[in-house]
Amino acid sequence: MAKKPRVKVPKSAKKGEQIxxxxxxxxxxxxxxxxxxxTGKLIPRMIINTxxxxxxxxxxxxxTLHPSVAANPYFAFYAKATESGTFxxxxxxxxxxTVSASSKMTVA
Amino acid sequence: xxxxxxxxxxxxxxxFGVLVAACAPKEEALKSGYDWAIPETxxxxxxxxxxxxxxxxxxxxxxxxxxxGEAGKSCADCHGADGSSMKGKSNMYPVYxxxxxxxxxxxxxxxxxxxxxxKAKAWKWESDQMLGMAAFIRTQSRDMxxxxxxxxxxxPFFEAxxxxxxxxxxxxxxxxxxxxxxxxxxxxxxxxLTNGLGNGFPTYRLKWQKIGSLxxxxxxxxxxxxxxxxxxxxxxxxxxxLYLNHRAKGVMNESPSVRN
Numbered sequence: 307m308a309k310k311p312r313v314k315v316p317k318s319a320k321k322g323e324q325i326x327x328x329x330x331x332x333x334x335x336x337x338x339x340x341x342x343x344x345t346g347k348l349i350p351r352m353i354i355n356t357x358x359x360x361x362x363x364x365x366x367x368x369x370t371l372h373p374s375v376a377a378n379p380y381f382a383f384y385a386k387a388t389e390s391g392t393f394x395x396x397x398x399x400x401x402x403x404t405v406s407a408s409s410k411m412t413v414a
Numbered sequence: 415x416x417x418x419x420x421x422x423x424x425x426x427x428x429x430f431g432v433l434v435a436a437c438a439p440k441e442e443a444l445k446s447g448y449d450w451a452i453p454e455t456x457x458x459x460x461x462x463x464x465x466x467x468x469x470x471x472x473x474x475x476x477x478x479x480x481x482x483g484e485a486g487k488s489c490a491d492c493h494g495a496d497g498s499s500m501k502g503k504s505n506m507y508p509v510y511x512x513x514x515x516x517x518x519x520x521x522x523x524x525x526x527x528x529x530x531x532x533k534a535k536a537w538k539w540e541s542d543q544m545l546g547m548a549a550f551i552r553t554q555s556r557d558m559x560x561x562x563x564x565x566x567x568x569x570p571f572f573e574a575x576x577x578x579x580x581x582x583x584x585x586x587x588x589x590x591x592x593x594x595x596x597x598x599x600x601x602x603x604x605x606x607l608t609n610g611l612g613n614g615f616p617t618y619r620l621k622w623q624k625i626g627s628l629x630x631x632x633x634x635x636x637x638x639x640x641x642x643x644x645x646x647x648x649x650x651x652x653x654x655x656l657y658l659n660h661r662a663k664g665v666m667n668e669s670p671s672v673r674n
Binding site: 309311312314328330331334335377378380382385 | 466
């Protein structure tokens with residue numbers, strides 16, 4: 307069952323204000339080091355390897371994830387509000403599957 | 415000389431009295447697992463956004479208004495568009511049901527609605543939908559005290575749950591009481607033993623990396639003492655759930671909580 311990513315961005319902000327952005331996505335983050343108990347074979351790695359956030363098409367943050375990150379990765383970071391626009395969030399996993407979300411913010 | 419020895423005796427006697435008083439079992443209110451958790455885990459639960467269990471609550475919220483089954487109904491058709499009609503309800507569960515002649519937990523009630531009223535397929539106990547729906551319903555009664563009825567028709571099931579709780583089982587020959595009554599707050603390997611209340615379930619357990627039911631936790635406990643676990647939704651575990659909720663009477667419902 308696909309769960310929607312959760313994103314929290316303030317709807318409006320003052321110019322120059324520091325805003326907090328929070329994201330949470332559901333992913334099992336299979337490390338690639340676990341073994342199948344019955345067959346003894348390694349379970350292939352399947353993690354979200356890249357997370358990126360862009361604002362009005364310009365990259366704001368890009369993170370590379372590694373196998374030690376727990377399931378359901380949560381990101382919280384800060385940005386400075388300069389103009390109104392849209393935040394785009396993209397998560398990419400090892401299978402090349404991407405999940406995206408976007409959120410609008412108006413700057414007064 | 416005689417006088418001083420009398421005083422000495424009195425002091426000694428008083429001291430002994432204090433010692434006895436200190437050893438006597440104290441009737442204290444039981445604490446939620448939240449109070450034993452480390453600050454980081456507490457912070458995760460305090461913020462509904464960082465609480466990953468809310469991803470399942472969102473699923474429950476979606477399922478609430480989703481039409482399913484041959485009757486073409488959704489939960490919202492009978493119980494109102496949002497879940498607010500469920501406020502306070504879940505804290506009374508499990509309850510005795512006349513038709514079943516036994517207890518029903520929230521999950522049983524959901525599946526009863528699905529199969530009888532909606533003519534839809536029953537959900538599996540540990541499926542995302544069932545966990546989501548149970549969490550969604552329980553969240554409506556958040557910050558309200560657990561309040562189950564253990565008298566009347568529920569009494570024999572309460573007694574059965576109590577017996578389960580106090581019965582030694584498994585290779586380690588331990589009963590629930592040996593950890594959760596005798597040693598709350600004491601470490602068992604790297605974990606702190608709690609009063610073992612079910613007030614935060616379904617809970618997001620960091621070890622599971624997902625949300626899980628109270629009965630799944632029972633299975634884990636039973637396996638740890640090398641006992642044969644029962645099935646989720648079995649009568650034994652539902653009776654035990656009632657006994658646990660009786661113990662938790664007055665403790666606030668926290669579901670969906672975050673635990674380690």
